[in-house]
Amino acid sequence: MSTHEFKRSLAVVIGINHYSNGIQPLETPKADAEELAKILEHDHHYHQVILVTDDTKIKPTRNNLLTLLKITLTQQNLTERDRLLFYFAGHGIARPSEDQETEEGPQGFLVPSDAHYNQPDSLISMRDIYQNLAKLNCRHLLVILDCCFAGAFRWASTRRFFYTPKKATKAHYERFTKFPAWEVITSSAYNQEALDFLDNREIKGKKTEQHSPFAQALFQALKGKADLNNDGVIIAPELYIYLRDYVEKNAHERQTPGFFPLQKHDRGEYIFLTPEKELSLAETPLLNPENNPYRGLKAFDEEHSRFFFGRQELIEDLFKRVSHSQHRLTTVVGISGSGKSSLVKAGLIPCIRQDKTRKWQLLGTPREEGYNKEMIDPIRPGKNPYFALAQAFSVLQPNQTINSNELKQWSEKRTKTANPLSQLIKSWSKNNPDVKLLLIIDQFEELITLAFPTSKISTKKKETGGTNFKIGLKKLLLIKAIQVILIKIRKLYNNNGCLFLSY
Structure with a gap:
């Protein structure tokens, strides 16, 4: 194991089904968030999972979500020995940038439960989310957005090129955990809507699945399907590859997940250990x-x-x-x-x-x-x-x-x-x-x-x-x-x- 193991693994998991002010409700985000919280707690042993849905004590309103970002997470006093996963499932929208000279693309917004579509101030911009998360001192951060136009988050950062080793060595694992890893996985591109259900999931008018295609793939991935190299370690690029292949195939290429780094990203990789599987790391090749x-x-x-x-x-x-x-x-x-x-x-x-x-x-x-x-x-x-x-x-x-x-x-x-x-x-x-x-x-x-x-x-x-x-x-x-x-x-x-x- 690495000498740079994490002291705490925390997660913020948000899922919004019901919206006020005439915004159309969704079917799956709440169930998606609840299932992800269970997997993180039971299969990946996260120390703390903050779950926010329609049924939790803290409702997913704009003020509550901003308080969570600006105050609650700050009070956790995260250090470089900690890591954080931030997940959002719900409505997302993209609007043209107000400053066309400085912005490279559309602005993305997450929609809290009390938002008004025609009132931009009632939304939460993806840029604000990024800026608040960037103030945290954790060594690893993984943002997962399952919403329409989630890829607009990319405009706040840059594209990335990545590779996955055939099989992780002990040196790979050391690098994954030692260096900062600030990464984002989105369920859709900046100009795409995320599917709440696949077309073929309705039989005789009754939904047969309770999760979005992206969330369904995410759960399978975290249970071990994304361990593409069978080494007991799931790194963020492997997670993305599995999600991309599953979602594109089942959504008939109407939805394409995205993957990119944030500015604080270095040589690390956000990792998950494959549940019920021992690490099988290859020996590091000799320098000869x-x-x-x-x-x-x-x-x-x-x-x-x-x-x-x-x-x-x-x-x-x-x-x-x-x-x-x-x-x-x-x-x-x-x-x-x-x-x-x-x-x-x-x-x-x-x-x-x-x-x-x-x-x-x-x-x-x-x-x-x-x-x-x-x-x-x-x-x-x-x-x-x-x-x-x-x-x-x-x-x-x-x-x-x-x-x-x-x-x-x-x-x-x-x-x-x-x-x-x-x-x-x-x-x-x-x-x-x-x-x-x-x-x-x-x-x-x-x-x-x-x-x-x-x-x-x-x-x-x-x-x-x-x-x-x-x-x-x-x-x-x-x-x-x-x-x-x-x-x-x-x-x-x-x-x-x-x-x-x-x-």
Whole structure:
């Protein structure tokens, strides 16, 4: 558990069904507020829940609600060891801003039980609510508004971007609770009306549900449905995602919940512990080079696929090309530093391993001791491209060494001499008829820069050596069981930095 646990958890829960002065009554807010209060007290063990409805001693009039905001909450002497949840269900309205030059959008108002629609002073502006809540010293605040035009509350703050970890770690939990979290969830956008009942909830003129769609989703979420990562912690973004998906689906996209921070928000997250479930927090990854997502000038390898982002479209395109049975040879070309090797090693290879439609046997350089031997690296020509090729195919016969000199002699003869690899591939494929062989050669330009450097041999001999190796690869491609990917530098590139050529 975090060292920053809260001393007190408080909630203000308001639900208004009945209005005076000719305002149309609602069916669900009172029941919504009462049910939420029960869940907070019994399932989430809130220390104090201030419930205000039509039936409570304190009625939800304008004066009473302002007293609650300005005096009652102030007298609680909230500190950074405390947190507060503020919930309102009832009527809400939005009016054009009186000052069009300073306001970015419509002004939102909550409607107390004694309000007059044609008397703005009888309403409570969302800005006033925000300003009064902002005076409190609690570390965490979550405002939940289930009313029409609730999204107008956003104009008092800003939008936010958020993410939810696949599974919260102990470090995540520490951050969630340590830093300020001031967040707002609304049942509707600034220009939308919130539904009191779904259309299909009336059967023979009788309501079959007593809660609004948003409230129904909220109750399910707080009982555990919003624990999307199954880690025992429900954070505000998870709560919002569940509410949004449920409400949009059941309201046929006529109502869209919103989520945004207030000005005092920092790196924290308002949290709920999943009822009747133990915390299942993952261990915090060690701070070491293997867990560093920034590779600098180094390429991403297969084990870094979890850090390899932003190239999904290219990965899918390359995978489709390689998967196509007619594409025997695929080249990945691009300028230096464009991410060719990373695309194949951290993008394509993990994608191939997850392929459910066919089986693959990857041919590459075996991993050194201490590494995950299930992973392979693409071969590189290096100073002895035939030795690299022999190493790649050695996986097909672990107990027998492939003679790299025989490979060299075979490729140089330019005749129909028996291919040293042909019988091996055919024999292996006979025993593995449903498996496709994939040979990946990286840094193909090393045929020139390392295997046959100009400083040691003549240009003619250099060209001949490189050509012979290419001819050997061409002969390999005559075997239907194998496909080849070449990765090389070229002064041709497109907007993505990499270009695929299939043959």
